[in-house]
Amino acid sequence: MVCRVWAGGSGAPRSRQAGRVGTRGRMNWRSLSPPCIGGGWSSEPTRPESPSTGPGHTVQIWGKAAIGLYLWEHILEGTLSPADPKAQWRDGEVQSGSITFRFCTGPAVVVGQAPLHTQSLVLVLNGREEQKVAYASRWLQHAGALVQSHGLEHVAVVMLGSERCANDWLRPFLRAEGGFVDLLFLVYDSPWADEHHVLQWPLGVATYREFPVVRPTVELVSSRRPFLCNFLGTVYSNSSRQTLMDIIKLQGLERECVIAARERWVPMETADSLRRYQAALAQSDLTLCPVGVNAESYRLYEASALGSLPVVEDRGTEGVRGRGGGQSGRSAPPAQGLGRTLPVPAALG
Numbered sequence: 001m002v003c004r005v006w007a008g009g010s011g012a013p014r015s016r017q018a019g020r021v022g023t024r025g026r027m028n029w030r031s032l033s034p035p036c037i038g039g040g041w042s043s044e045p046t047r048p049e050s051p052s053t054g055p056g057h058t059v060q061i062w063g064k065a066a067i068g069l070y071l072w073e074h075i076l077e078g079t080l081s082p083a084d085p086k087a088q089w090r091d092g093e094v095q096s097g098s099i100t101f102r103f104c105t106g107p108a109v110v111v112g113q114a115p116l117h118t119q120s121l122v123l124v125l126n127g128r129e130e131q132k133v134a135y136a137s138r139w140l141q142h143a144g145a146l147v148q149s150h151g152l153e154h155v156a157v158v159m160l161g162s163e164r165c166a167n168d169w170l171r172p173f174l175r176a177e178g179g180f181v182d183l184l185f186l187v188y189d190s191p192w193a194d195e196h197h198v199l200q201w202p203l204g205v206a207t208y209r210e211f212p213v214v215r216p217t218v219e220l221v222s223s224r225r226p227f228l229c230n231f232l233g234t235v236y237s238n239s240s241r242q243t244l245m246d247i248i249k250l251q252g253l254e255r256e257c258v259i260a261a262r263e264r265w266v267p268m269e270t271a272d273s274l275r276r277y278q279a280a281l282a283q284s285d286l287t288l289c290p291v292g293v294n295a296e297s298y299r300l301y302e303a304s305a306l307g308s309l310p311v312v313e314d315r316g317t318e319g320v321r322g323r324g325g326g327q328s329g330r331s332a333p334p335a336q337g338l339g340r341t342l343p344v345p346a347a348l349g
Contacts, residue, residue: 056098058118063105064139067160067187068124070204072103073213085210111142120154128160133169140173147180156183158201163188163294188294205305206298209269220307230258230284232277234265240313241290258284281306291315
């Protein structure tokens with residue numbers, strides 16, 4: 001078993017927040033859903049100036065997957081109003097140069113009622129499982145209808161794809177295949193990625209577990225940490241994770257590393273387990289990231305956010321043949337600047 005130090009992820013633009021979202025006004029809930037604009041709720045929305053005639057350009061983002069919060073809060077550094085993560089409707093606005101990004105998310109953002117006040121739309125969707133694919137398809141079909149009937153000109157999709165690269169259901173929606181989606185940003189590696197029309201997108205942190213936005217500080221990367229490494233996660237039998245546990249025990253690293261293994265994956269963390277997990281990342285120099293179903297995991301980005309260097313295996317995971325006889329893929333995290341390849345004992349020595 002060998003590993004690599006993971007020294008970065010997919011690059012993404014950073015921008016400063018334009019300001020706090022305005023106070024919401026009253027509106028009739030039986031009327032059309034409120035517009036997704038940073039100025040708050042409005043019962044009489046107005047269409048912004050066209051990019052060809054106005055001074056700037058507006059991009060509207062409909063977030064219908066948890067990775068939308070990673071895009072909005074962690075990459076674009078936007079805030080949402082109201083702050084309550086359980087609110088039915090949340091929105092915000094970020095200004096980046098001449099581009100205004102307007103974001104809305106929540107259960108009240110539904111097909112056919114999400115407002116459209118721009119010619120450029122970004123859809124953030126989840127296509128990881130069969131049930132999610134059906135839901136994502138309805139949103140894509142709705143966007144296609146808007147392209148045909150409402151003057152929507154540009155559509156980009158940020159998609160949480162299949163961990164096993166089974167994404168062929170997306171092909172008919174791509175412009176290169178006769179569809180309308182200009183750009184596809186796809187989570188998990190794919191043989192489709194061409195750096196032009198299909199790009200790999202980072203999985204990011206687990207926003208559904210409310211992993212916080214961590215602002216970088218000098219202390220975060222320069223302070224001395226009490227532990228060499230950590231691994232808190234599920235250990236599957238006959239996997240490289242089991243091999244990793246055996247190596248840690250053989251090398252006597254239990255005292256130098258924070259290790260907490262479990263046999264079954266748990267989708268939701270308790271407040272206590274989440275606190276212990278974040279503390280382990282913040283107090284360790286290295287975070288061990290053995291592959292699971294896919295080589296990419298939340299752990300890569302969460303460790304990086306808290307200043308712990310992720311250590312990944314020097315191998316990908318095999319994909320499966322997707323719908324419609326698509327090509328099988330080989331998945332690996334979108335790492336940049338990989339360091340030396342080392343056996344695990346040497347990497348931890």
